[in-house]
Amino acid sequence: MKRTSLTFRLLVWYAAWLVGILLGAGIVLEVGLSQYLIKDLSLIQQQKAVRIAETIRTWYQYPTGRSLADEIDLRFAPQAREWLLRVTDRQGKLIYPASEEADPLNGVPIVPSAGVQEAQLPDGTRVIIGKVAAFGGGWIDVGESLEPLQSRIRQIMAWFLILASFFAPMAMMGAWLLVRQTLAPVEHIAAAAARITSHSLSERLPVPTQKDEIAHLSETLNQMISRLDDAFQLNRRFLADASHELRTPLTILKGELEQTLRDRKLDMGLQVTLGTLFEEVERLSHLVDSLLTLSRLDSGDAFEEWAPVDLSEVATATAEQMELLAQDKTLTVTCQAVDQAWVYGNRARLKQIVVNLLDNAIQHTDSGGGITITVRSNTKEALLEVQDTGGGIPEEAVPHLFERFFRVDKARSRELGGAGIGLSIVKAICHAHHGRVEVESRLGFGSTFRVFLPKTYI
Numbered sequence: 001m002k003r004t005s006l007t008f009r010l011l012v013w014y015a016a017w018l019v020g021i022l023l024g025a026g027i028v029l030e031v032g033l034s035q036y037l038i039k040d041l042s043l044i045q046q047q048k049a050v051r052i053a054e055t056i057r058t059w060y061q062y063p064t065g066r067s068l069a070d071e072i073d074l075r076f077a078p079q080a081r082e083w084l085l086r087v088t089d090r091q092g093k094l095i096y097p098a099s100e101e102a103d104p105l106n107g108v109p110i111v112p113s114a115g116v117q118e119a120q121l122p123d124g125t126r127v128i129i130g131k132v133a134a135f136g137g138g139w140i141d142v143g144e145s146l147e148p149l150q151s152r153i154r155q156i157m158a159w160f161l162i163l164a165s166f167f168a169p170m171a172m173m174g175a176w177l178l179v180r181q182t183l184a185p186v187e188h189i190a191a192a193a194a195r196i197t198s199h200s201l202s203e204r205l206p207v208p209t210q211k212d213e214i215a216h217l218s219e220t221l222n223q224m225i226s227r228l229d230d231a232f233q234l235n236r237r238f239l240a241d242a243s244h245e246l247r248t249p250l251t252i253l254k255g256e257l258e259q260t261l262r263d264r265k266l267d268m269g270l271q272v273t274l275g276t277l278f279e280e281v282e283r284l285s286h287l288v289d290s291l292l293t294l295s296r297l298d299s300g301d302a303f304e305e306w307a308p309v310d311l312s313e314v315a316t317a318t319a320e321q322m323e324l325l326a327q328d329k330t331l332t333v334t335c336q337a338v339d340q341a342w343v344y345g346n347r348a349r350l351k352q353i354v355v356n357l358l359d360n361a362i363q364h365t366d367s368g369g370g371i372t373i374t375v376r377s378n379t380k381e382a383l384l385e386v387q388d389t390g391g392g393i394p395e396e397a398v399p400h401l402f403e404r405f406f407r408v409d410k411a412r413s414r415e416l417g418g419a420g421i422g423l424s425i426v427k428a429i430c431h432a433h434h435g436r437v438e439v440e441s442r443l444g445f446g447s448t449f450r451v452f453l454p455k456t457y458i
């Protein structure tokens with residue numbers, strides 16, 4: 001589980017809250033239980049003192065022939081019950097027990113007031129004492145050690161910690177299951193969203209059956225995708241219609257200029273001007289054809305005939321056909337495609353990949369350089385590699401190479417007739433064939449374009 005994931009953060013927060021609640025509950029339990037038991041113990045000491053006071057009053061009113069100390073021992077047996085009992089007269093002299101050495105509260109000052117007193121014995125034992133006035137004056141102090149009570153509280157807290165340590169992991173497991181169950185639709189939505197591209201905007205995100213906030217989010221995203229789909233469809237229709245409408249007048253204009261240029265009676269200056277116009281019209285025609293190709297690729301109408309195609313044969317034949325263009329710049333084209341590499345696709349579009357990559361390499365490689373075409377395959381993929389010895393591509397421009405109308409050197413690309421669409425077409429064709437295209441380049445060391453396509457068997 002990643003530390004940055006929402007599940008991890010929710011569990012951390014839940015664990016923090018759980019620890020805080022258990023800690024707070026433990027403190028409240030210990031303090032509350034301690035106060036309750038001390039209060040209860042204090043009441044018991046008061047009741048003991050009252051009972052002893054009644055016995056003393058009865059003893060004075062109706063003597064039994066026994067001493068007061070014997071009467072108290074007979075009726076209450078303080079030592080056997082571990083009572084801390086002390087009875088004094090109005091002068092503060094001990095009546096019970098008989099001597100200070102036997103006084104269990106020796107060292108605790110006599111406070112002439114009724115109520116409850118908490119004190120500490122010389123040995124450090126904390127005691128709780130109930131005090132009432134004795135008959136005929138004096139005071140009765142009855143106490144009990146707090147150690148048994150504190151021991152009981154410690155035992156209860158130990159059980160609390162044991163139960164907390166047992167139930168806390170169960171609570172964490174339950175929280176993890178709850179978070180996973182709650183966020184599972186989010187993971188499904190994220191996986192579905194990752195599959196949606198500009199070519200698959202007709203797909204929609206799954207909507208959970210439970211109508212909660214996640215379902216509302218999914219429905220809202222689906223509405224957004226629907227609006228994007230409409231916008232893309234409108235853009236594709238516009239691109240296709242505009243390209244189609246421009247082809248006819250450009251073709252007519254190109255033909256008229258070509259026919260006019262054949263007239264030998266034209267003035268030389270006019271011929272130069274018309275020649276420049278012809279080149280611009282030809283460049284516009286090439287641009288319109290490229291835009292129409294992109295429009296067809298986006299809509300999926302450019303792949304009507306699919307069949308097994310030997311990529312090695314396509315690369316070899318295309319390299320031979322384009323060798324004349326390379327010879328015009330004194331470039332050497334080497335094709336290393338000996339083994340067969342069968343892929344399933346449209347032969348014309350696969351050839352267009354080779355044409356565009358070779359044309360790009362020829363345009364950006366200086367005279368005397370070399371271009372190498374390599375085709376090889378493994379058990380899963382066929383690889384087409386076009387490597388040149390040109391000047392290379394700046395590192396900051398590499399991520400934008402396959403964007404439409406992007407040109408590394410705008411001035412030079414315009415001189416060569418490029419519009420920045422050729423590599424976009426390569427990427428679109430690769431995507432339609434469930435493949436990918438990559439580029440590796442270093443300034444001064446040339447560039448290498450690699451096309452990976454799923455391999456097929458015949």
